[in-house]
């Protein structure tokens with residue numbers, strides 16, 4: 084099998100983060116490198132951005148408020164900006180903001196170039212480092228929606244008193260798992276962030292989250308980091324529903340438990356650990372301004388002001404669609420129930 088030959092070219096077994104990096108971002112085989120639609124109705128999954136443009140509109144107003152009241156430079160940096168839909172709404176509604184998009188996927192990068200290159204205040208880079216080299220220390224806002232859940236993670240499993248790191252290897256053309264002793268780096272992470280892993284449980288080790296947050300903090304002279312994602316607190320790790328961790332695949336809007344299947348054909352994602360991002364933030368001089376559910380956040384920035392009263396009977400009218408989307412953002416049973424918003428400040 085060609086993929087397996089590529090994947091295990093350097094060694095017989097590789098850690099999960101290397102596997103995920105390949106499955107998502109490899110130039111030839113990676114999910115985010117091929118040109119099939121990933122986001123929205125015709126893709127594999129929805130993000131809040133694709134529910135309705137009102138999501139980006141309200142957050143754009145909030146960004147402008149933060150910039151005005153804190154005297155920041157009018158610069159928004161969005162990392163992991165996908166197909167550029169969020170950026171487009173912000174640019175259309177806030178012509179005075181400079182929008183910097185950072186997108187690693189070649190496919191999404193090209194989609195954004197087509198969609199947004201007519202905005203003179205739009206810039207795009209393939210990685211944060213490229214942006215950092217140009218802007219050094221900047222004042223403004225760094226935003227991401229569902230970036231951290233797309234970063235490759237390591238996986239550990241506890242058996243009895245021992246914690247092992249889970250690796251993957253090829254066995255007669257099939258990818259299977261193998262347990263190995265944990266490295267010092269993984270051990271330090273478990274101790275530093277006080278992860279309690281019960282016997283028989285597995286969980287993710289999010290070293291890339293730490294690197295990415297540190298990079299953000301270092302590049303920010305003054306301003307805010309606004310992170311929206313699905314995640315858990317450390318205490319949730321003890322819950323039986325977390326026994327197998329949170330790593331999973333998404334293929335055509337279906338959840339796929341076996342992330343070792345469909346290599347390169349589906350998204351692989353896992354919940355962020357908010358305690359890790361908050362603690363690592365403090366270590367990088369980032370204070371927490373607020374941390375709450377997405378619906379509470381959207382209510383606090385005035386989402387309900389966008390409701391329109393109308394007499395249209397057509398459920399597909401623009402007014403009906405808008406009101407329905409607002410409802411789904413606000414209800415505890417809607418899309419927001421899974422998402423939290425962390426706002427950090429420097």
Ligand SMILES: C[S@@+](CC[C@H](N)C(=O)[O-])C[C@H]1O[C@@H](n2cnc3c(N)ncnc32)[C@H](O)[C@@H]1O
Nearest residue numbers: 115130132163164165185186187188228229233
């Ligand atoms: C789950 S999608 C979310 C897209 C978009 N933010 C949205 O809400 O619709 C994650 C995106 O992050 C991008 N990405 C992952 N790691 C990245 C990194 N280190 N730098 C920039 N983009 C990254 C992926 O290519 C993908 O387009």
